[in-house]
Amino acid sequence: MxxxxxxxxxxxxxxxxxxxxxxxxxxxxxxxxxxxxxxxxxxxxxxxxxxxxxxxxxxxxxxxxxxxxxxxxxxxxxxxxxxxxxxxxxxxxxxxxxxxxxxxxxxxxxxxxxxxxxxxxxxxxxxxxxxxxxxxxxxxxxxxxxxxxxxxxxxxxxxxxxxxxxxxxxxxxxxDFVPMAWWQATSPSSHFTKSLTCSRPTSQGRVTLSGDRLIETVDGVRHEVVLESQAAVRAAYRVYFGLALTRLPTPPGESPLTSGALSPTLP
Structure with a gap:
């Protein structure tokens, strides 16, 4: 390392x-x-x-x-x-x-x-x-x-x-966690296949991007905004999380194959 x-x-x-x-x-x-x-x-x-x-x-x-x-x-x-x-x-x-x-x-x-x-x-x-x-x-x-x-x-x-x-x-x-990680990534019953999330704590609370919903909690007060374009979503990933994504994730319920992505696999 x-x-x-x-x-x-x-x-x-x-x-x-x-x-x-x-x-x-x-x-x-x-x-x-x-x-x-x-x-x-x-x-x-x-x-x-x-x-x-x-x-x-x-x-x-x-x-x-x-x-x-x-x-x-x-x-x-x-x-x-x-x-x-x-x-x-x-x-x-x-x-x-x-x-x-x-x-x-x-x-x-x-x-x-x-x-x-x-x-x-x-x-x-x-x-x-x-x-x-x-x-x-x-x-x-x-x-x-x-x-x-x-x-x-x-x-x-x-x-x-x-x-x-x-x-x-x-x-x-x-x-030891490989089989369960595969289940979490592929099962329709998994919470992770049903939701899309990116989150981290901040000095005043927490910021979360769930699909096109940007949620900020500041001193216990929750603020939620729906981002109206893919450009705005990309910018939120970059500004709030430092993620420079070349493409956006497929919303839950849609196959990544339909958007040209590779099927998830685990060792």
Whole structure:
């Protein structure tokens, strides 16, 4: 990995030591610089869960990605910087409180003097590392978080009292997530094939582009605008997310093949 290039992508100088303060800064910068987006699914681009492919996409091509991509590559960066970092699988809680399938999310655990949860691939989530052994509420710019014991040794992570996901304690290699990433990218039942999103936190809230809808939350107030042309959508991707797209993603429900895109494939 070209660590200098990755740090430059985040706008970060080479850190002096792999400590908690540096970890917190790296997480904040990653969230701000690299958007959470599922555009590849709607552009017909292959999603390859290898470190080389992810580095090419996120660092060289200055794109974003979803959980397996963002946390998969960020974990590799943390290890290159001297952290004891490993991927952990999670099941995401549905709105009705039931759990999604195993491995439908990937997060990062970092061991310092104690274990910390780091997640740059869940959309709106904590901006700072969360103490995995903590029993008290942990305050964060994006909410109040609790980490609670769950059945079979797992951990439930809650934001503002609502369960977000159930986290495994065992480490996982990135390759373990390939089958579920394929399902997320191809299944009609997947949330990612049904929606088109590009999102990142800002100093005052969050900005999201969902198709032609630009949504900005500033100090808790939501503003939504419908962009009226493809040129305006392209400009929004460039201005708000730093993405210079050569073509726009196909809206959900339409085949990428009809717009000349390649069918999504995974290894």
């Amino acid at each position: 070209d660590v200098d290039a990755y740090l430059n992508r985040l706008g970060v100088a080479w850190p002096a030591a792999p400590d908690l303060a540096t970890l917190r800064h790296l997480q904040e910068r990653h969230l701000a610089a690299v958007p959470f987006e599922n555009l590849s699914i709607h552009l017909g681009e292959p999603i390859e869960l290898t470190e080389d492919a992810l580095f090419g996409k996120i660092v060289r091509r200055r794109r974003g990605g979803f959980c397996y991509e963002l946390n998969g590559l960020f974990a590799a960066l943390l290890r290159a910087l001297g952290y004891d970092a490993s991927l952990r699988a999670a099941q995401v809680f549905r709105p009705d409180g039931t759990l999604g399938p195993p491995l439908d999310h990937a997060a990062i655990a970092v061991s310092l003097e104690e274990d910390w949860l780091v997640d740059v691939g869940f959309g709106r989530f904590s901006r700072h590392p969360l103490r995995l052994s903590g029993v008290d509420a942990q305050s964060d710019p994006d909410g109040e978080f609790l980490v609670l014991d769950a059945p079979h040794g797992d951990l439930d992570v809650l934001r503002d009292g609502k369960a977000q996901y159930r986290l495994e304690r065992r480490p996982r290699p990135l390759s």
